[in-house]
Amino acid sequence: MMSCPVKNLLIMMCLLAVAFGCYAQSDGYVYKPVPAEYLERKIPSSLVQKADQLKRRAFPIESVLPINYVTDGTIDYTRYVQAAMDAHLIVLMPDFPVLVNDSGLNVRTGQSIIFNTLSKIVLVPSRLNTYEILRVHNADNVFIYQPVITGDKGKHLDTLGQWGMGIAIRASENVVLVKPQISKCWGDGIYIGQLNKKPARNITIIEPLLDDNRRNGLSVTAVNGLKIIGGVISNSNGQNPKSGIDIEPNHNHDVIDSITISETVTFNHASYGIVISLQHLLGRASGKSNITLIKTIDDSSGIGLGIIGKPLDGVLDGRIRISGPALLNNRKMPIRLPLRPFGLKVELSGLMIETPFKYYKTDRIKAILKKKHNIIVQ
Numbered sequence: 001m002m003s004c005p006v007k008n009l010l011i012m013m014c015l016l017a018v019a020f021g022c023y024a025q026s027d028g029y030v031y032k033p034v035p036a037e038y039l040e041r042k043i044p045s046s047l048v049q050k051a052d053q054l055k056r057r058a059f060p061i062e063s064v065l066p067i068n069y070v071t072d073g074t075i076d077y078t079r080y081v082q083a084a085m086d087a088h089l090i091v092l093m094p095d096f097p098v099l100v101n102d103s104g105l106n107v108r109t110g111q112s113i114i115f116n117t118l119s120k121i122v123l124v125p126s127r128l129n130t131y132e133i134l135r136v137h138n139a140d141n142v143f144i145y146q147p148v149i150t151g152d153k154g155k156h157l158d159t160l161g162q163w164g165m166g167i168a169i170r171a172s173e174n175v176v177l178v179k180p181q182i183s184k185c186w187g188d189g190i191y192i193g194q195l196n197k198k199p200a201r202n203i204t205i206i207e208p209l210l211d212d213n214r215r216n217g218l219s220v221t222a223v224n225g226l227k228i229i230g231g232v233i234s235n236s237n238g239q240n241p242k243s244g245i246d247i248e249p250n251h252n253h254d255v256i257d258s259i260t261i262s263e264t265v266t267f268n269h270a271s272y273g274i275v276i277s278l279q280h281l282l283g284r285a286s287g288k289s290n291i292t293l294i295k296t297i298d299d300s301s302g303i304g305l306g307i308i309g310k311p312l313d314g315v316l317d318g319r320i321r322i323s324g325p326a327l328l329n330n331r332k333m334p335i336r337l338p339l340r341p342f343g344l345k346v347e348l349s350g351l352m353i354e355t356p357f358k359y360y361k362t363d364r365i366k367a368i369l370k371k372k373h374n375i376i377v378q
Helices: 006-022 043-057 078-087 362-370
Strands: 090-092 096-101 103-105 112-114 120-122 130-137 144-147 148-150 163-170 173-178 181-183 188-193 200-206 209-211 216-220 222-230 232-234 243-247 254-264 266-267 272-277 290-293 298-301 303-308 319-325 327-329 334-335 347-349 351-355 375-377
Touching: 078 096, 078 103, 090 103, 103 188, 130 216, 163 200, 173 232, 173 298, 188 200, 188 209, 188 222, 209 216, 216 222, 216 232, 232 243, 243 254, 243 266, 266 272, 272 298, 303 327, 347 351, 362 375
Parallel strands: 090 112, 096 120, 103 130, 112 144, 120 148, 130 163, 144 173, 148 181, 163 188, 173 200, 181 209, 188 216, 200 222, 209 232, 216 243, 222 254, 232 266, 243 272, 254 290, 266 298, 272 303, 290 319, 298 327, 303 334, 319 347, 327 351, 347 375
Antiparallel strands: none
């Protein structure tokens, strides 16, 4: 017969195995693999053709690596990769994992970076509270095709900070990311913002796959012109806001305008699938904010959708259009009420909610929202 101490030890070991194996957290969040049906979309053929053409012209970064280089991502090759990027506008990443340190890689104006089938950038574990693995600062006309980036979440050497980014786009214009696959960053998978009050402009992100980043999958703090098309953003957990897409300016001089998110899936985030928080724009001298969500899906996040902020005075100019959203299986609520758009007109049509909570059924939510004078519900 098993003794009590041994039995208790086995029970404890089983509990720990379950907790760590499921990435369980104290708020009830559990990491979940993305369902296969959300991952079936393909890159448009025109972009595949463009990448193939660029690949034939690209400088192979592998050719500048040291003799007897390794192909298992265990030796830091940051300076070799950066030297190739500095010398050549069109570059082809090695067809194997490459280790990069927390100084990151600088992308310049006119640069095209093509990732091979097995290409990957892996971050050396860092103790910095801020890093940017691919840094697109003041760089225009940039094309990055199928970048695969893995950060240091779970291996980070300190507990402070929340600003470790996979790709940071600041004060840059005409940037296209095609199927970026970014995971385990200390902060966000992708960050879009400003430098010296100059916002990012005309940014396009096609079929992103952003998973298990610590803060947000994608943060937007300053942009004039952003398109997110398709893709799956999943499992943000560890550091608030813990959301899929967070549209949240830092200052009232930031620009948040002409943002369109279409047919993007957010899945199983600890907090929000998509959250819009515009309170820091209050008091701005001029400008409008227009945000459009088209046929977005949130599945299994704590809260599917939020337009949030403190109950402050002040009115912003602009509009939020939400067409055909599906909010499914949310652990807390499908939509955060009340909405706080700070005077922006909100147009909501085609809302679909699937939830076991009677209070949050589709018809009830529509009835509540229709009572608000600045919200048009269809």
